[in-house]
Amino acid sequence: MKKTAGQTMQVVVFELAGQTYGVDISNVLEIIRPETVTQVPGSPDFIEGVIKLRGQVIPVIDLAKRFGLARPGRVSEHSKIIIVEAGGTTVGMVVDGVSEVLRFSGGQIKPPPEIVTSRATAYLQGIVLIDERLIILLDAHRILYEREKEALEEAAAAAGV
Amino acid sequence: MFTDEEISIFFEELEEKLQVISDNLLLMEKGGSSSEAIQEIFRAAHTIKGSSAVMGYEKMSALTHEIENIFDRLRQGSLVVNEALVDTLFEALDTLRALKEEIAKTKTETTDIAGIVASLRECTVSCEAASVAGVAGGAAAAKEAPAAAAKEAPPAPTAGVFPEDKGTEAPAAGGDSPFGGGVALSDVEESLLREAEVRGYQAYWVEIGIDPACQMKAARAFLIFETLQQVGEIIKSVPPAEDLQDGKYGSGFGVLIFTQEDAGQIKNLIFSIAEVTNVKIRQIRAGFAAAAPGPGEVTAAAAAFRERIADQPRDNIKTVRVDVQKLDALMNLVGELVIDRTRLDRFVDVFESRYGDELAENMLEISSHLGQVTNSLQEEIMKARMLPVAYVFNRLPRMVRDLAHKMGKEVDFIIEGRETELDRNVIEVIGDPLIHLLRNSVDHGIEPPEERIRLGKPRTGKILLKAAYVEGQIEITLADDGRGMDPAVMRRKAVEKGLLSAEAAARLTDKEALDLIFTPGFSTSADVSDVSGRGVGMDIVRNQIEQINGSVEYDSAPGAGTTFTIKLPLTLAIIRALMVTLGEQVYAFPLTNVVETLALKPGEIRRVRHNEVIVVRGRVLPLIRLAHFFNQESNPGERVFVVVLGSGDKKVGVVVDRLIGEQEIVIKSLGSYLGQVSGLSGATILGDGSVALIVDARSIVKEGGVEEAAAYAAG
Numbered sequence: 080m081k082k083t084a085g086q087t088m089q090v091v092v093f094e095l096a097g098q099t100y101g102v103d104i105s106n107v108l109e110i111i112r113p114e115t116v117t118q119v120p121g122s123p124d125f126i127e128g129v130i131k132l133r134g135q136v137i138p139v140i141d142l143a144k145r146f147g148l149a150r151p152g153r154v155s156e157h158s159k160i161i162i163v164e165a166g167g168t169t170v171g172m173v174v175d176g177v178s179e180v181l182r183f184s185g186g187q188i189k190p191p192p193e194i195v196t197s198r199a200t201a202y203l204q205g206i207v208l209i210d211e212r213l214i215i216l217l218d219a220h221r222i223l224y225e226r227e228k229e230a231l232e233e234a235a236a237a238a239g240v
Numbered sequence: 241m242f243t244d245e246e247i248s249i250f251f252e253e254l255e256e257k258l259q260v261i262s263d264n265l266l267l268m269e270k271g272g273s274s275s276e277a278i279q280e281i282f283r284a285a286h287t288i289k290g291s292s293a294v295m296g297y298e299k300m301s302a303l304t305h306e307i308e309n310i311f312d313r314l315r316q317g318s319l320v321v322n323e324a325l326v327d328t329l330f331e332a333l334d335t336l337r338a339l340k341e342e343i344a345k346t347k348t349e350t351t352d353i354a355g356i357v358a359s360l361r362e363c364t365v366s367c368e369a370a371s372v373a374g375v376a377g378g379a380a381a382a383k384e385a386p387a388a389a390a391k392e393a394p395p396a397p398t399a400g401v402f403p404e405d406k407g408t409e410a411p412a413a414g415g416d417s418p419f420g421g422g423v424a425l426s427d428v429e430e431s432l433l434r435e436a437e438v439r440g441y442q443a444y445w446v447e448i449g450i451d452p453a454c455q456m457k458a459a460r461a462f463l464i465f466e467t468l469q470q471v472g473e474i475i476k477s478v479p480p481a482e483d484l485q486d487g488k489y490g491s492g493f494g495v496l497i498f499t500q501e502d503a504g505q506i507k508n509l510i511f512s513i514a515e516v517t518n519v520k521i522r523q524i525r526a527g528f529a530a531a532a533p534g535p536g537e538v539t540a541a542a543a544a545f546r547e548r549i550a551d552q553p554r555d556n557i558k559t560v561r562v563d564v565q566k567l568d569a570l571m572n573l574v575g576e577l578v579i580d581r582t583r584l585d586r587f588v589d590v591f592e593s594r595y596g597d598e599l600a601e602n603m604l605e606i607s608s609h610l611g612q613v614t615n616s617l618q619e620e621i622m623k624a625r626m627l628p629v630a631y632v633f634n635r636l637p638r639m640v641r642d643l644a645h646k647m648g649k650e651v652d653f654i655i656e657g658r659e660t661e662l663d664r665n666v667i668e669v670i671g672d673p674l675i676h677l678l679r680n681s682v683d684h685g686i687e688p689p690e691e692r693i694r695l696g697k698p699r700t701g702k703i704l705l706k707a708a709y710v711e712g713q714i715e716i717t718l719a720d721d722g723r724g725m726d727p728a729v730m731r732r733k734a735v736e737k738g739l740l741s742a743e744a745a746a747r748l749t750d751k752e753a754l755d756l757i758f759t760p761g762f763s764t765s766a767d768v769s770d771v772s773g774r775g776v777g778m779d780i781v782r783n784q785i786e787q788i789n790g791s792v793e794y795d796s797a798p799g800a801g802t803t804f805t806i807k808l809p810l811t812l813a814i815i816r817a818l819m820v821t822l823g824e825q826v827y828a829f830p831l832t833n834v835v836e837t838l839a840l841k842p843g844e845i846r847r848v849r850h851n852e853v854i855v856v857r858g859r860v861l862p863l864i865r866l867a868h869f870f871n872q873e874s875n876p877g878e879r880v881f882v883v884v885l886g887s888g889d890k891k892v893g894v895v896v897d898r899l900i901g902e903q904e905i906v907i908k909s910l911g912s913y914l915g916q917v918s919g920l921s922g923a924t925i926l927g928d929g930s931v932a933l934i935v936d937a938r939s940i941v942k943e944g945g946v947e948e949a950a951a952y953a954a955g
């Protein structure tokens with residue numbers, strides 16, 4: 080998945096809690112309007128619930144909660160659900176709005192500054208500066224798979240209590 | 241050298257033929273040497289011998305060769321069947337299966353076959369029908385030895401067509417000799433040729449040279465025919481196909497094929513087969529060949545050959561192998577369609593009540609037709625996922641036979657309804673429980689022959705295994721005419737094992753006493769055998785079957801035998817469910833776990849310590865509020881709606897907001913990202929497109945069951 084410097088990369092750009100993020104378009108299946116989300120009792124709080132998509136039931140995660148960001152208000156009319164797929168797993172991510180698809184070369188991606196440490200950095204692929212705009216690139220793979228690791232850690236912590 | 245497809249076809253055929261041998265050996269053991277059974281086995285062994293040799297598995301080929309020899313002599317009458325022979329043949333069959341497993345895993349064969357070959361030969365000696373016949377038979381067998389086979393073949397009648405020019409590729413354009421000698425078309429063939437040309441086929445005369453050192457000439461020819469028939473139609477061959485099938489040809493043979501492939505393609509195909517030394521291809525046009533009947537009288541022969549290989553079920557053209565995942569995907573799409581149709585229905589209702597004119601009527605018509613088509617589509621796809629239950633049943637007779645032998649019992653095992661079809665997921669699950677039940681029947685149920693005679697029963701015990709469709713479900717019945725279960729014995733055993741106190745045991749009704757078989761750690765056999773009787777069986781059996789929304793019932797009377805009835809859903813993908821609401825959301829309870837529903841006044845709920853309970857017909861049921869269980873908002877009405885769930889022998893009442901009704905739902909997984917969520921077993925999509933969660937009734941009952949014990953203690 081790592082892009083070499085010369086390759087062009089296409090990224091779906093979206094807004095979340097006042098920040099601009101991007102995710103590789105090859106991981107994006109589609110972008111839909113939020114529909115009725117069915118809550119799943121007993122699931123972690125960043126799981127918004129499940130929705131129906133093409134005959135499948137797909138979990139929807141709240142990226143803001145996932146990253147531990149404060150988010151004003153609830154899902155608005157601009158909100159979208161980005162359906163991402165990586166390694167055979169499909170989830171929907173609730174975001175505040177999708178703005179555009181950007182194309183740039185892999186060489187423009189800078190590694191995330193090391194001082195910035197938030198939960199979100201674990202999912203970063205890098206940072207891109209385009210036209211004075213800072214876009215945080217997410218790694219769909221990690222978003223989907225860090226979850227398992229965390230679940231294990233949580234389970235271990237729970238056992239310890 | 242072989243493609244995966246070829247290998248899987250080889251294994252499929254192998255499994256089928258081994259099954260044929262196994263089935264017919266069992267028949268032979270029962271009914272003596274029926275000539276039909278012997279023929280069947282002979283043919284099956286012959287096929288395995290050929291195909292395993294083609295694939296290069298020499299041991300398998302050698303061993304089946306021995307088996308084939310024995311059956312060849314059996315059918316000629318120079319051998320007679322005795323018990324030792326059947327036993328040894330079963331052993332040989334086991335060795336073949338072991339070889340098969342090995343090949344499947346490692347693609348090599350290391351299992352030693354020398355021992356079994358020796359015992360087969362030894363057995364053969366003891367089975368000589370008469371000394372004279374025996375000698376003749378022996379000579380016949382020797383004649384068949386593979387080493388001699390190559391030289392044995394009588395010179396093919398048209399040997400002249402194949403001068404010993406293999407290796408030296410004749411100049412392609414030069415030789416028209418093959419036509420003169422080889423292809424002479426009859427009128428019928430000539431007209432076939434014309435017809436084929438019109439339909440866009442080419443006719444080729446293909447001469448194939450085979451290495452004279454080839455050991456399995458018949459198999460080569462067979463393989464070449466198989467290969468060619470996949471790309472075209474073989475019209476005739478020289479020498480005739482029958483002779484080719486028996487390996488009676490010299491250094492090669494010729495075939496006339498109609499195909500749409502080009503010559504190079506055909507050539508490559510044939511060269512992909514081992515031991516082909518050269519291939520010559522000539523296109524033939526109508527009118528160019530002499531219209532005189534040729535030496536290779538073959539139209540009929542080819543038909544016969546085709547008929548013979550059609551004998552070995554090989555409906556390549558009629559069946560397609562499809563990945564189950566594709567079927568699942570199709571099923572999903574149909575699910576979508578069903579949902580949209582439901583939405584359309586609602587829309588039509590609204591439309592009708594608002595306008596109520598001809599237009600609305602037309603729409604109603606369209607919608608209901610769409611509904612019918614969708615239903616049929618759904619049904620057809622479900623059927624495509626089904627397999628006959630024979631996949632499981634077929635391996636059972638052998639197991640029963642071996643068990644009975646080991647236990648010194650005589651059992652007549654009857655299977656009915658093999659063709660009954662079940663969803664493949666269900667088939668995967670029922671194997672183990674069935675084996676458990678059968679073992680119990682043979683081990684605990686059927687009495688030893690002497691005892692049966694003393695009791696005035698027929699000496700041979702009877703076990704019937706039957707599958708049938710009953711009321712939209714599959715019902716598998718397993719009945720034996722053995723000892724049956726005696727409530728008194730059950731009570732005594734339970735006390736002996738310390739599972740119950742003597743008083744508690746005495747209080748049990750007969751039915752409850754029999755239900756003890758489902759208690760973990762309970763076994764009724766006087767002595768523990770390695771067959772069953774470890775007491776791990778019945779509770780696991782019930783668990784496995786309930787896991788796929790099935791149920792186990794039984795009926796037993798002391799001395800008259802036991803009948804188990806397993807009811808299974810046709811498919812795991814669709815279930816009937818009771819839909820309820822809780823707060824804003826809809827939940828589905830699988831109907832198999834729903835015992836009844838109650839509408840109570842709040843005052844009817846009582847408290848035992850901290851637990852809420854209700855009394856239903858004198859029985860105290862623990863109560864669980866679904867809203868508490870799931871930590872969800874609740875929006876209760878005036879009355880309290882309770883769904884009574886049952887799993888195993890535990891029951892629990894679940895409080896929900898409202899009951900919606902029964903509905904068929906398509907089960908969807910929650911996906912790997914969410915994984916296992918406690919209390920939920922999946923989700924389904926409702927008519928309005930929203931998602932409803934399916935409650936895992938078993939886990940709720942399990943949790944409630946603990947409370948039930950507490951409630952009893954308190955009461």
